[in-house]
């Protein structure tokens with residue numbers, strides 16, 4: 408059954424982009440009915456911009472609103488856990504920004520809460536909704552790409568001290584981590600989305616770019632369970648900003664565009680076939696390919712379909728768990744100068760988080 412779902416958006420920084428780029432292009436699927444932010448000026452400005460009259464400063468007010476189907480949590484990372492658990496308890500569906508939470512224990516609490524609720528949780532991973540990503544996934548799933556050999560994954564962004572003027576950014580407690588958790592999480596998710604889970608890794612982290620608590624440089628050597636190996640790097644000290652993933656398969660080399668953010672643009676991913684026969688197979692496989700709506704618009708559209716049809720969500724808590732498993736292993740590896748095997752289990756010293764260890 409298809410129906411219009413009513414949304415409350417909480418936190419109107421990136422929450423405003425969810426409205427603009429996610430809900431407005433899907434007007435027949437969603438109605439943004441309520442806005443919530445503790446910052447009254449921001450709340451009022453956003454209410455005026457989108458002609459939404461129901462404005463609240465207190466999150467708890469949303470929990471009792473019976474007509475609200477979805478709470479979209481776009482507040483700073485350190486607040487997500489409590490807000491998600493409260494929404495699930497109230498039977499609401501939740502969409503939540505990255506990084507979802509700060510430990511595997513938190514994710515496991517969330518999985519437990521979701522299993523007892525009528526609500527479901529979708530973490531935001533809008534970079535999956537790029538044409539090149541979906542083309543690559545199709546070629547891999549059809550077996551055309553062949554054996555995966557090696558990948559590189561770069562998130563090289565630029566952040567100055569101004570970016571860290573927001574008090575939650577740059578500290579372990581509120582941001583939950585540094586560039587690995589807050590920036591590289593998107594491109595790294597693409598690595599797992601396209602090549603599958605990580606078997607082991609060795610990580611180095613450093614804080615060199617800004618005067619902050621958390622890391623702003625990271626280099627990780629990764630072994631994937633599919634047998635391929637990968638080099639993952641992240642920094643906020645790159646004057647020339649790049650988000651790039653490169654995947655070397657037996658039959659094709661796949662290279663993403665290098666634009667740093669998930670925004671429309673002309674550049675596309677490059678697929679270099681090993682020979683003419685592979686080129687032909689690729690052409691055939693992609694002949695009827697329809698690009699998904701970009702970014703938030705695509706993810707929200709798939710979310711709506713999954714909720715209405717009671718089918719699996721496009722991005723799940725299990726996906727967020729994979730990102731957190733990776734991050735937990737990176738921080739432990741960096742702290743102990745050791746290689747780490749994944750998955751991290753409940754008896755691991757960082758299962759409950761790493762934030763107090765640095």
Ligand SMILES: NC(=O)c1ccc[n+]([C@@H]2O[C@H](COP(=O)([O-])OP(=O)(O)OC[C@H]3O[C@@H](n4cnc5c(N)ncnc54)[C@H](O)[C@@H]3O)[C@@H](O)[C@H]2O)c1
Nearest residue numbers: 418419420421443444445446466481482483484504505506
């Ligand atoms: N997916 C992406 O591309 C993307 C981009 C930017 C930010 N983010 C993520 O979105 C989240 C928010 O980031 P931002 O840059 O928008 O931050 P921000 O500081 O600009 O906005 C957060 C807003 O939340 C409000 N807020 C905080 N706690 C609240 C509460 N308990 N109840 C109501 N309002 C509350 C604040 O007043 C503020 O207006 C972070 O997790 C960040 O990592 C994701």
